[in-house]
Amino acid sequence: MTEATSTVDVHELDVDGYRRAIPELAGLIVRAVAHGASVNFTANVTIELAAAWWRTRIDAIASGQTTAFVAVGDGRIVGSTLLARSLNQNSPHRAEIGKVIVDPSVRRRGIARALMLAAEDRARADGRWLLVLDTVTGSPADSLYRSLDWQETGIVPDYALLPDGRPWPATFFWKRLR
Numbered sequence: 040m041t042e043a044t045s046t047v048d049v050h051e052l053d054v055d056g057y058r059r060a061i062p063e064l065a066g067l068i069v070r071a072v073a074h075g076a077s078v079n080f081t082a083n084v085t086i087e088l089a090a091a092w093w094r095t096r097i098d099a100i101a102s103g104q105t106t107a108f109v110a111v112g113d114g115r116i117v118g119s120t121l122l123a124r125s126l127n128q129n130s131p132h133r134a135e136i137g138k139v140i141v142d143p144s145v146r147r148r149g150i151a152r153a154l155m156l157a158a159e160d161r162a163r164a165d166g167r168w169l170l171v172l173d174t175v176t177g178s179p180a181d182s183l184y185r186s187l188d189w190q191e192t193g194i195v196p197d198y199a200l201l202p203d204g205r206p207w208p209a210t211f212f213w214k215r216l217r
């Protein structure tokens with residue numbers, strides 16, 4: 040356990056735990072998209088498509104390139120975050136945050152904040168002191184990152200489709216941990 044809210048614990052998953060978590064992580068994506076989230080998928084995402092996306096990260100989890108964090112409450116996964124370390128020789132200090140998702144039924148309880156702080160703590164401990172991410176401009180996640188002192192790099196218009204098919208801008212952020 041790395042961080043906790045009052046009723047939810049945030050854990051890092053090892054590769055076996057990650058494999059076991061994939062069906063729940065897929066459900067998390069499907070529910071988030073149904074509630075309007077733009078997280079790589081459109082409205083017709085299925086459990087199978089979402090599970091396939093998580094499966095493509097198994098090798099990265101096994102090698103340690105990516106660390107997966109989950110928030111667990113009442114025995115079920117209610118949140119996720121990935122910390123993906125750069126593999127480039129010239130950026131051993133950099134990592135990217137992704138898949139910050141909290142189940143629609145438990146939002147505004149500090150779960151995403153706990154997931155982000157766990158990922159930031161891990162990055163700092165590993166010497167990954169420069170973090171980057173991007174998110175839907177004007178979204179709850181946009182507010183989340185600003186509340187955690189992430190800095191805006193800029194906005195790319197029409198970056199990705201919302202679940203309803205409309206192109207929408209993305210805001211890119213960075214955060215220096217030292």
Ligand SMILES: CC(C)(COP(=O)(O)OP(=O)(O)OC[C@H]1O[C@@H](n2cnc3c(N)ncnc32)[C@H](O)[C@@H]1OP(=O)(O)O)[C@@H](O)C(=O)NCCC(=O)NCCS
Nearest residue numbers: 076140141146147148149150151152174179180182183186
């Ligand atoms: C963005 C998301 C992860 C936030 O999860 P959460 O657990 O509800 O967030 P928290 O409760 O930890 O919120 C922390 C802070 O973020 C900001 N925030 C979170 N949701 C917000 C919202 N809907 N509107 C405005 N600010 C918001 C607030 O500053 C909040 O602090 P406060 O509640 O004390 O005001 C969640 O809404 C989500 O899963 N969205 C869909 C997936 C997504 O878009 N992920 C981002 C991919 S890059």
